[in-house]
Amino acid sequence: MTSRRDIVKELVSKCLQARDMAYCPYSRFPVGAAILTADGAIITGCNVENASYGLTVCAERTAIQRAVVEGHRQFTAIAVTCDIKDHFVGPCGACRQVLMEVRRRFYDRHEHYAVIRK
Numbered sequence: 001m002t003s004r005r006d007i008v009k010e011l012v013s014k015c016l017q018a019r020d021m022a023y024c025p026y027s028r029f030p031v032g033a034a035i036l037t038a039d040g041a042i043i044t045g046c047n048v049e050n051a052s053y054g055l056t057v058c059a060e061r062t063a064i065q066r067a068v069v070e071g072h073r074q075f076t077a078i079a080v081t082c083d084i085k086d087h088f089v090g091p092c093g094a095c096r097q098v099l100m101e102v103r104r105r106f107y108d109r110h111e112h113y114a115v116i117r118k
Contacts, residue, residue, distance in 0.1 A: 007036065007077075008077075008079075010042065011034050011036050011042060011077060011079045012034075012079050012081070014034040014042045014044050014079075015032045015033060015034035015044065015079040015080065015081050016032060016081055017032070017044065018032030018033060018034060018044035018045060018046045018059065018063075019031060019032025019046060019059070019081050019082070019083075020032070020046075021044075021046045022046040022047050022048070022059070023046070023047070023048045023049055024047055024049045025049065026049050026051065026053070027049060029047070029082060029083070030046070030047065030082065030083060031046065031047040031058065031059040031060075031080065031081070031082045032044065032045070032046050032059050032080070032081050032082075033045045033046070033058075033059035033060045033062065033063040033078060033079065033080045033081075034063065034078070034079045035063045035064065035067050035072075035075050035077070035078045036075065036076040036077040036078070037067060037072040037074065037075055037076065038072075038074035038075065038076055039072070039074075041070075041072065043063055043066050043067040043070060043072065044063055044066070045059045045060065045061070045062030045063030045064070045065070045066055046059050046062060047059045047062070048062065058091070058092055058094065058095050059080060060078070060080055060091055060095040060098065060099065061094065061095055061098050063078070064098055064099075064102065075102070078099075
């Protein structure tokens with residue numbers, strides 16, 4: 001059985017790999033996300049920018065959408081990372097809305113969460 005610590009390490013590692021795939025020629029602000037599904041799969045996403053910023057898709061939404069397309073509906077955790085290390089960067093308004101829509105799918109019954117600086 002895999003320990004919780006090992007699962008978190010893998011989730012963060014996949015998140016960092018996803019960040020490296022970001023398409024962000026305008027902002028130069030790469031973001032990666034990784035979702036752990038209830039059945040143990042890790043689904044990743046990165047931000048994909050567009051010259052029309054309103055059409056940009058953030059890493060969190062990319063990962064959620066990929067997970068849904070792949071048939072996942074229950075989630076255990078999400079990790080999100082960017083290159084800013086000196087302060088916390090929260091999700092944008094659109095991502096907050098999407099996360100709220102699926103929030104009961106991201107928390108355990110005690111609604112625990114963690115912020116890990118890498």
